[in-house]
Amino acid sequence: MPAFLARLLYLLATLVGLLPPVAQRAIATAVATLGRIAGSRESRVALRNLELAYPELTPDEREALRRAVLRTTALQMLETLRLWTRRPAHNLRAIREQHGVGLFDAALASGRGLIVVAPHYGNWELLNQWLAARTPISILYRAPESAVGEAFLRLVRARAGDDSRVTQVRAEGPAVRQLWKTLRDGGVAGILPDQQPKAGDGEFVPFFGLPALTMTLVPRLAERTGATVLYAYCERIGDGSGFALRIEPAPEGIADADVPRATAALNAGVEHIARRDPAQYQWTYKRYKARPSGSHDDNPYLDLERRR
Numbered sequence: 001m002p003a004f005l006a007r008l009l010y011l012l013a014t015l016v017g018l019l020p021p022v023a024q025r026a027i028a029t030a031v032a033t034l035g036r037i038a039g040s041r042e043s044r045v046a047l048r049n050l051e052l053a054y055p056e057l058t059p060d061e062r063e064a065l066r067r068a069v070l071r072t073t074a075l076q077m078l079e080t081l082r083l084w085t086r087r088p089a090h091n092l093r094a095i096r097e098q099h100g101v102g103l104f105d106a107a108l109a110s111g112r113g114l115i116v117v118a119p120h121y122g123n124w125e126l127l128n129q130w131l132a133a134r135t136p137i138s139i140l141y142r143a144p145e146s147a148v149g150e151a152f153l154r155l156v157r158a159r160a161g162d163d164s165r166v167t168q169v170r171a172e173g174p175a176v177r178q179l180w181k182t183l184r185d186g187g188v189a190g191i192l193p194d195q196q197p198k199a200g201d202g203e204f205v206p207f208f209g210l211p212a213l214t215m216t217l218v219p220r221l222a223e224r225t226g227a228t229v230l231y232a233y234c235e236r237i238g239d240g241s242g243f244a245l246r247i248e249p250a251p252e253g254i255a256d257a258d259v260p261r262a263t264a265a266l267n268a269g270v271e272h273i274a275r276r277d278p279a280q281y282q283w284t285y286k287r288y289k290a291r292p293s294g295s296h297d298d299n300p301y302l303d304l305e306r307r308r
Contacts, residue, residue, distance in 0.1 A: 006151035010085070013156065017082035021241045024078040032070035042284040043070055044304045049283045052300060053208035068279035075240065080125045084156035088129040095130065096237065100247030103230055108135060113183030113227030116190045117218060117250065119270045120282035122235040123243065124192065130234070130245060131190060132165040138182045139190040140217075142171045176217065183225040191218055194270050194282075196290055204292045205264040208271055213290040219262030222255035229254050231269050236280060248273075 019027070036043045046069045050062050057065065083091050107114040116131060118124050131137050144150050154168070167182075169175045179189045196202070197215040204211040222229050229250035234243040251272075253265040274281040291297040 002147040002151040005148045006155050009148070009152045010155055013081040014085040016078060017085040019078070019082075024082070025075060025240055028071050028075035028078055031074040032067065035070055035074075036067060041304075042073060045286055045301065046070060046073075046283045048300055048304060049285075049287060050278075052210055052288060053283075054278070065278060069281075069283045072236070072279050073282070073284050076123055079123055083123070083125050083129065088133055091126060091129055092133060094126065094241070094243050095234065095245050096242040097244035099244065100230075100232075101245070103249065104134070104232070104247050107228040107230060108188070110228065111186040113186050113225050114188045115183065115218060115222055115227050115229045116188060117193050117229060117231045117266070117269065118190055119194050119231070119233060119273050120192060120285070121233045121273050121276075122280050124233070126234045126243060127232055127245070128166070128190065131188070131232070135188050136165050136167070137188040137190050138167040138169050138179060140169050140171055140175055140179065140192070142195060176221075179217075179221060180225060183221060183227040189221070189227075191215075193218055193266055194287070195285070196287065199290075203260050203263040204290075205260060205267050207267045207287065208274075210288055211292050211295070212267065212287055214263050214267050216259050216263050218266050219254055219256070219259060222250075223257055223262065226255075231273060233273055235277065 047066050196213050202213045202215050231248045237244045251265040251269045256262040286301050
């Protein structure tokens with residue numbers, strides 16, 4: 001049954017993916033507007049995150065940014081359905097600019113292993129397809145809670161033609177050993193760094209000036225394997241129909257043996273990218289839900305959950 005439902009979802013995704021980009025942008029605007037008016041979870045969480053991360057903004061400035069965030073969130077979802085149901089060779093034409101590719105090629109050629117840190121910024125699925133077109137890569141992902149969601153995710157990535165180039169590694173116990181082996185063999189690992197890890201797998205370090213529970217996996221892998229760490233993202237440019245691929249060096253200290261210092265460097269790199277265009281960052285995620293033990297700070301999203 002999960003496989004059947006996944007194929008049905010794939011058919012629906014294909015139909016949505018047939019919409020031209022101009023129609024997708026119009027739909028994204030409408031979805032964002034309806035979500036804001038209806039007080040959707042994404043709208044409320046985005047506003048709270050922006051209040052926490054950008055206290056210097058006026059209410060009107062913050063509201064304008066929330067509207068932009070909701071629109072790009074909806075657009076990213078529609079874009080991804082299009083990317084998942086078309087061949088990568090077609091999708092990659094949307095990348096109009098490429099910056100820092102020399103860093104990527106040099107890291108591959110070194111044979112030391114490469115960790116690609118890909119924040120939730122712009123469109124990370126397009127980045128995945130660009131990476132898979134250049135080299136085999138192991139990508140760490142958090143599995144969906146439902147069996148149907150898991151089957152759908154595997155189906156769309158296989159149909160996209162990159163299944164033989166991408167090894168999907170579930171974010172579970174064996175993942176560390178698998179990624180460690182990939183890097184020790186000179187391979188490439190892709191990691192989304194800004195999801196809240198499980199208790200015991202992270203450190204509280206600053207993110208936009210506030211302590212956020214942050215994964216220690218990237219610093220530990222970098223320190224133990226000697227792999228190069230690069231940040232990569234596909235950023236919307238122009239009218240939003242095209243992208244600029246950008247690859248940048250990691251901040252100094254990301255492979256430091258001092259784990260809190262290295263983890264703070266990891267967050268500093270993510271924050272640097274998010275500040276380029278805050279509307280393209282995933283502010284609809286409860287990034288500050290976990291609070292440091294003994295801090296007496298409340299979960300800043302509690303009152304939002306009570307309003308549901």
